[in-house]
Amino acid sequence: MSETAARLGAGTKPLVLVVEDEVDLVTLLKYNLERDGFRTLSAADGEEALLLATEQNPSLVLLDWMLPLMSGIEVCRQLRRNPRTRDIPIIMLTARGEESDKIRGLNSGADDYLAKPFSPSELVARMRAVLRRASPGLTEEVLRFEDVTMDLAAHRVRRQGRDIHLGPTEFRLLRHFMQHPGRVFSREQLLDVVWGHDVYVEPRTVDVHIRRLRKALNEDSEADLIRTVRSAGYALDTKTT
Structure with a gap:
């Protein structure tokens, strides 16, 4: 298994390190x-960032x-020199849009370069492209569990x-369940992942949306794929309750 594959792991959401000193932009990017x-x-x-x-x-x-203390260019160079970090994909973000700056960023070891301002959707598309190049097959856009397929690109479930x-x-x-089949998630964990850390929603709201998901997924003759675990939460599983 490659180092990039080890970083991503089977069924694990990719971890992104955001190196940025503008607090508002960090909040927007993380959200x-x-x-x-x-x-x-x-x-x-x-x-x-290096640490x-x-x-x-x-x-x-x-x-x-x-960046304060050390430029992004120097951070990029040091990441590439360190055997533990040299293979991590890097996308540079900058207000410097000149072609010479882009070339300098790429020559320092960056995999891609995005000038500010940029749209979040373009950034995510660039990230997925870089991750696909770094480790083909680990950013599959079609998820499968039992007889359910989920096409993330087409936003279609069958x-x-x-x-x-x-x-x-x-x-x-x-999507979250299919990325982690068999794992039990509490209502609070699902609220953090699906609704976000900064949105206040009653935990029981999760139950309402689970019922809607079950109704959409399960016809009369089909097995219920959402397992309720008493006092714990929910899981995507074929085991009975």
Whole structure:
């Protein structure tokens, strides 16, 4: 298994290190990335970034060019020189849009370069492309469990050949379950992943959306794939309750 494959792991959401000193931008990036299925951690300067990259072994680094204490270019060079971090994909983020700056960033070891301002959707697309190049097959956009297939790119779910129509919240719930089949998640964990850390929602709201997901997934003759674990939470599983 490659080092990148080891970082991602089977069924594990990619961990992204966001290296940026603008607090508002960090908050925006983390919110959007976590909504799109990534885990995140952040560093506000180059020295902290090098330490976290070595300790946490992220799947990808989003690296701002202009940083306190050490430039993003120098951080990139040091990451490439360190045997423990040299293979981590790096995307540089910068307000410097000149072609010469882009070439300099790529020559320092970055895998891609994105000029500010940028859209979160473009950033996520660039990230997925870089991860696919780093480790083909580990960023599959089609998830499968039993007779259910989930096409993340087309935003389509099918079971036994029939289309399953889901609302946005039920889609995110099912995606999370299908990324971690068999694992039990509490209501609080599901709230953090699906609704976000900064959104207040009653834990019982999870039950409402689980019922909707079950109704959409299961016809009369089909097995219920959502297992309720008393006093613990829910899991995508074929075992009986």
